[in-house]
Amino acid sequence: MPGCGQGSVQRYRSKPIDVHVPVCDECEAVWPDDGALDALAFQNLGGFASQRGGTSLWNELAPATR
Ligand SMILES: [Zn+2]
Numbered sequence: 001m002p003g004c005g006q007g008s009v010q011r012y013r014s015k016p017i018d019v020h021v022p023v024c025d026e027c028e029a030v031w032p033d034d035g036a037l038d039a040l041a042f043q044n045l046g047g048f049a050s051q052r053g054g055t056s057l058w059n060e061l062a063p064a065t066r
Contacts, residue, residue: 004029009037011064016054020064028056 007026014021022031029042046056054060 012061013064014049014052014054015060015062017049017052019052021048023061 004024004027007024009022009024009029009031011020012023013019022037023029023045024042028045030045030048031037031042032048033041044056049056049060
């Protein structure tokens with residue numbers, strides 16, 4: 001189980017930066033490379049988004065359709 005092992009990981013689209021990433025709804029871990037959900041390769045949602053000009057607000061995220 002990736003990250004905290006508690007939340008569920010689902011794919012979201014970050015609307016301002018237009019990328020799809022898997023996000024854990026419990027600890028806000030994201031996996032920016034969109035590959036294996038490695039327990040060590042995750043990044044915090046806030047850091048991930050701010051590096052790319054977004055924010056960590058959940059209302060910027062939309063469930064991905066695939
Ligand atoms: Zn988690």
